[in-house]
Amino acid sequence: MSEVSQDDISGWLPPDRLEWVRRKLPMVYVDIVPVRIDARGVVRSVGLLLRPNRDGGLSRSLVSGRVLFHEQLRDAILRHIEKDLGPVSLPRLPSGLQPFTVAEYFPTPGVTAFHDPRHHAVSLAYIVPVDGDCQPQQNALDLAWLSPMEVLDPVVQAEMVPGHAAIVRAAMTHCGLA
Amino acid sequence: MSEVSQDDISGWLPPDRLEWVRRKLPMVYVDIVPVRIDARGVVRSVGLLLRPNRDGGLSRSLVSGRVLFHEQLRDAILRHIEKDLGPVSLPRLPSGLQPFTVAEYFPTPGVTAFHDPRHHAVSLAYIVPVDGDCQPQQNALDLAWLSPMEVLDPVVQAEMVPGHAAIVRAAMTHCGLA
Amino acid sequence: MSEVSQDDISGWLPPDRLEWVRRKLPMVYVDIVPVRIDARGVVRSVGLLLRPNRDGGLSRSLVSGRVLFHEQLRDAILRHIEKDLGPVSLPRLPSGLQPFTVAEYFPTPGVTAFHDPRHHAVSLAYIVPVDGDCQPQQNALDLAWLSPMEVLDPVVQAEMVPGHAAIVRAAMTHCGLA
Amino acid sequence: MSEVSQDDISGWLPPDRLEWVRRKLPMVYVDIVPVRIDARGVVRSVGLLLRPNRDGGLSRSLVSGRVLFHEQLRDAILRHIEKDLGPVSLPRLPSGLQPFTVAEYFPTPGVTAFHDPRHHAVSLAYIVPVDGDCQPQQNALDLAWLSPMEVLDPVVQAEMVPGHAAIVRAAMTHCGLA
Numbered sequence: 001m002s003e004v005s006q007d008d009i010s011g012w013l014p015p016d017r018l019e020w021v022r023r024k025l026p027m028v029y030v031d032i033v034p035v036r037i038d039a040r041g042v043v044r045s046v047g048l049l050l051r052p053n054r055d056g057g058l059s060r061s062l063v064s065g066r067v068l069f070h071e072q073l074r075d076a077i078l079r080h081i082e083k084d085l086g087p088v089s090l091p092r093l094p095s096g097l098q099p100f101t102v103a104e105y106f107p108t109p110g111v112t113a114f115h116d117p118r119h120h121a122v123s124l125a126y127i128v129p130v131d132g133d134c135q136p137q138q139n140a141l142d143l144a145w146l147s148p149m150e151v152l153d154p155v156v157q158a159e160m161v162p163g164h165a166a167i168v169r170a171a172m173t174h175c176g177l178a
Numbered sequence: 179m180s181e182v183s184q185d186d187i188s189g190w191l192p193p194d195r196l197e198w199v200r201r202k203l204p205m206v207y208v209d210i211v212p213v214r215i216d217a218r219g220v221v222r223s224v225g226l227l228l229r230p231n232r233d234g235g236l237s238r239s240l241v242s243g244r245v246l247f248h249e250q251l252r253d254a255i256l257r258h259i260e261k262d263l264g265p266v267s268l269p270r271l272p273s274g275l276q277p278f279t280v281a282e283y284f285p286t287p288g289v290t291a292f293h294d295p296r297h298h299a300v301s302l303a304y305i306v307p308v309d310g311d312c313q314p315q316q317n318a319l320d321l322a323w324l325s326p327m328e329v330l331d332p333v334v335q336a337e338m339v340p341g342h343a344a345i346v347r348a349a350m351t352h353c354g355l356a
Numbered sequence: 357m358s359e360v361s362q363d364d365i366s367g368w369l370p371p372d373r374l375e376w377v378r379r380k381l382p383m384v385y386v387d388i389v390p391v392r393i394d395a396r397g398v399v400r401s402v403g404l405l406l407r408p409n410r411d412g413g414l415s416r417s418l419v420s421g422r423v424l425f426h427e428q429l430r431d432a433i434l435r436h437i438e439k440d441l442g443p444v445s446l447p448r449l450p451s452g453l454q455p456f457t458v459a460e461y462f463p464t465p466g467v468t469a470f471h472d473p474r475h476h477a478v479s480l481a482y483i484v485p486v487d488g489d490c491q492p493q494q495n496a497l498d499l500a501w502l503s504p505m506e507v508l509d510p511v512v513q514a515e516m517v518p519g520h521a522a523i524v525r526a527a528m529t530h531c532g533l534a
Numbered sequence: 535m536s537e538v539s540q541d542d543i544s545g546w547l548p549p550d551r552l553e554w555v556r557r558k559l560p561m562v563y564v565d566i567v568p569v570r571i572d573a574r575g576v577v578r579s580v581g582l583l584l585r586p587n588r589d590g591g592l593s594r595s596l597v598s599g600r601v602l603f604h605e606q607l608r609d610a611i612l613r614h615i616e617k618d619l620g621p622v623s624l625p626r627l628p629s630g631l632q633p634f635t636v637a638e639y640f641p642t643p644g645v646t647a648f649h650d651p652r653h654h655a656v657s658l659a660y661i662v663p664v665d666g667d668c669q670p671q672q673n674a675l676d677l678a679w680l681s682p683m684e685v686l687d688p689v690v691q692a693e694m695v696p697g698h699a700a701i702v703r704a705a706m707t708h709c710g711l712a
Contacts, residue, residue: 013558021555024547025603028560028656040252041271069559070654072638072646074218092270093219095305096352100274101532102631102658104606112606113532120604122562124636124656127273173529174274176457176469191380199377202369203425206382206478247381248476250460250468279710280453280480282428290428291710298426300384300480302458351707354635354647396608397627430574448626449575451661452708456630483629530630 011069022119029123030077031103031164032063033171034085036145037129043175046151046168047134048160049084050142054117058141060160062167064123073097077126083137090132099124100174103163114163125167127174148177189247200297207301208255209281209342210241211349212263214323215307221353224329224346225312226338227262228320232295236319238338240345242301251275255304261315268310277302278352281341292341303345305352326355367425378475385479386433387459387520388419389527390441392501393485399531402507402524403490404516405440406498410473414497416516418523420479429453433482439493446488455480456530459519470519481523483530504533545603556653563657564611565637565698566597567705568619570679571663577709580685580702581668582694583618584676588651592675594694596701598657607631611660617671624666633658634708637697648697659701661708682711 013021034047053059065080067073074093081091103123105116114123136143150156152172157165172178191199212225231237243258245251252271259269281301283294292301314321328334330350335343350356369377390403409415421436423429430449437447459479461472470479492499506512508528513521528534547555568581587593599614601607608627615625637657639650648657670677684690686706691699706712 011558017558021559023603024545024551025555025559026562026601026605028562035273037271037273040256041273042252043273067560067656069557070640070642070645071560073636073656074220078218092307093215094272095213095215095219095221095307096278097354097636098352098632098634099636100632101529102607102633106604108604111604122601122607122656122658129270129273169534170529173457173526173534174276176275178525178529189380195380199381201425202367202373203377203381204384204423204427206384245382245478247379248462248464248467249382251458251478275458276454276456277458278454279707280429280455284426286426289426300423300429300478302478347712348707351635351704351712356703356707391629393627393629396612397629398608399629430576434574448663449571450628451569451571451575451577451663452634453710454708485626485629530632532631 025120027119027121028067029105029121030065030067030073030080031123031125031167032077032081033125033127033168034063034081034089034091034130034134035127043127043148043172043177045145045147046171047085047130048144048146048151048156049136049140050144051140053161060144060156060164062161062164064164073124077128081128081130084140085130085134085143086137088132089130089134092129092131094126094128097124099126101125101167101170103167105163113166116163125170127171148172148175152178203298205297205299206245207242207283207299208245208251208258209301209303209345210255210259211303211305211346212241212259212267212269212308212312213305221305221326221350221355223323223325224349225263225308226322226324226329227314227318228322229318231339236337238322238334238342240339240342242342251302255306259306259308262318263308263312263321264315266310267308267312270307270309272304272306275302277304279303279345279348281345283341291344294341303348305349326350326353330356381476383475383477384423385461385477386421386423386429386436387479387481387523388433388437389481389483389524390419390437390445390447390486390490391483399483399504399528399533401501401503402527403441403486404500404502404507405492405496406500407496409517414515416500416512416520418517418520420520429480433484437484437486440496441486441490441499442493444488445486445490448485448487450482450484453480455482457481457523457526459523461519469522472519481526483527504528504531508534559654561653561655562601563598563639563655564601564607564614565657565659565701566611566615567659567661567702568597568615568623568625568664568668569661577661577682577706577711579679579681580705581619581664582678582680582685582690583670583674584678585674587695594678594690594698596695596698598698607658611662615662615664618674619664619668619677620671622666623664623668626663626665628660628662631658633660635659635701635704637701639697647700650697659704661705682706682709686712
């Protein structure tokens with residue numbers, strides 16, 4: 001295995017290798033529900049990104065991504081929030097890291113409620129209030145702040161990446177709002 | 179029951195009546211662990227009040243108190259934080275109200291780890307980050323901010339109201355710090 | 357208060373006194389979702405009782421009831437399960453007592469999602485698998501075991517005591533089934 | 535990538551490849567605290583395995599292991615329980631899969647409380663009551679059932695794999711027994 005000694009240090013994976021490992025073992029993911037809360041801690045709105053999807057259309061999605069080798073969960077959560085909402089969103093991470101739900105994404109449809117053709121991912125889901133200015137980054141076209149009632153609306157739910165619709169419903173239920 | 183028609187509206191109880199109901203049914207309580215967190219959500223310190231205890235000495239305690247008739251849990255949490263830490267502590271209430279632990283205080287010692295000679299109370303415990311200025315109120319002599327390691331120190335634990343020592347340990351465990 | 361010295365010992369309350377305290381302080385309640393699970397722990401069915409309601413009709417409901425003075429939560433859960441499902445239901449209580457949700461029932465409609473004209477109750481909700489034989493007791497006319505999909509059906513939801521419909525939805529969400 | 539087409543189907547990894555991916559991405563693990571509970575759900579004893587450790591001595595450990603590609607968490611939990619406690623332990627899996635704690639094992643000591651020289655693993659921890667007959671399997675020399683008080687004893691804690699000692703403490707705290 002001498003040829004891999006260099007990226008062995010960094011944990012970096014070239015795309016073809018990442019593709020390969022995605023078919024070999026489950027990925028660790030985080031799914032983050034960004035929310036605006038009021039002074040009593042009640043969720044007033046949920047931030048949903050609008051992005052091009054694999055079918056050439058647009059889908060609403062949560063902040064989401066992979067946990068890297070040697071990266072702590074807190075740092076992965078912060079990195080993905082900064083990547084998707086920008087550097088001044090001022091996220092408020094929970095003091096404990098028990099996820100409010102665990103989503104198991106399978107490459108085969110129908111195994112669980114969560115399907116992702118790319119891989120098998122075990123995703124820890126967190127609700128994270130953001131106090132600062134949030135701007136859609138990279139390939140996101142929009143960041144919409146919808147009320148709990150709006151994100152539970154079947155029309156909005158249908159516009160979401162399927163797994164994310166279920167996670168948002170679970171988040172609202174966790175907050176006593178569903 | 180015509181003589182109680184007035185306070186029937188307010189839920190207010192004269193001291194002797196409150197004393198009586200305390201022997202008739204369990205009280206609903208909240209126990210709050212006030213914490214300072216850093217930008218990654220990690221608990222840096224825990225706020226403990228120093229108060230005269232029933233034995234004529236001093237004990238360290240959490241923010242704690244009764245939920246009133248027709249009062250929501252969020253409002254009870256905010257009211258007790260303001261009562262104990264002052265009006266500008268800027269508490270950050272959780273978006274979901276599942277307690278990290280439930281403490282059952284019994285008037286009889288030894289039934290549970292929690293003993294309170296005054297009553298039987300079912301207390302929902304929450305970790306609440308505070309961002310603002312906190313000042314001890316009323317009969318509290320001091321508010322000390324101790325590190326997670328310090329609050330777990332047996333000497334500090336022994337200085338605490340017994341039930342509160344267990345709640346602080348559970349809180350630190352919940353945050354992965356014990 | 358000499359006239360109350362006797363029931364002071366037992367925590368027993370005559371109906372008129374109970375009526376009075378129900379307007380004075382929040383009651384501690386437990387709401388239990390009885391379930392049948394398979395060998396992998398997956399909920400296969402949810403037990404719903406059918407009872408006459410206050411409007412002269414019939415409603416589906418969970419196992420539910422008050423926590424008594426000097427009664428531990430575990431004992432209250434067991435007592436209400438036995439009261440509603442009979443003595444041989446073989447319930448499997450959780451090893452930790454953090455509720456999956458906390459329901460705040462208010463006598464005034466609209467304060468929370470939970471309304472109960474009788475009182476203000478703070479209810480801790482638990483999912484409890486039962487392995488044994490369950491029979492409807494007392495005033496219950498029937499005990500139906502419905503699949504997770506069936507209990508989430510809007511028709512069934514509409515047949516439930518309103519607060520209980522929300523608790524069942526939260527329970528199914530907690531189990532990854534909603 | 536044509537040379538990997540075969541094990542692409544199975545998710546099976548030859549030892550050298552597994553060694554390589556262990557330095558490339560975090561592994562998904564489960565840590566299981568096997569317990570005996572009484573009729574009220576109270577933990578009466580905790581099962582600890584005794585195994586040869588990497589230093590040539592013996593250590594006490596929990597049931598623990600990797601989640602495989604395309605394997606659901608429930609199946610991974612059941613597989614590791616069967617692997618470590620035998621085929622008739624009759625485990626009672628929780629109906630919801632929120633872990634009571636998440637352990638982040640790092641190959642570098644001191645990053646978190648959890649250290650594993652082999653890899654970076656994100657482990658979801660569950661308390662699982664077992665009703666049946668449990669026998670140590672494979673390289674385990676013994677399976678000891680210790681009371682909650684015994685597993686928290688500093689001597690026993692020192693005999694455990696370090697991360698597992700912390701998980702057992704968190705489990706007992708979660709059950710209100712620490």
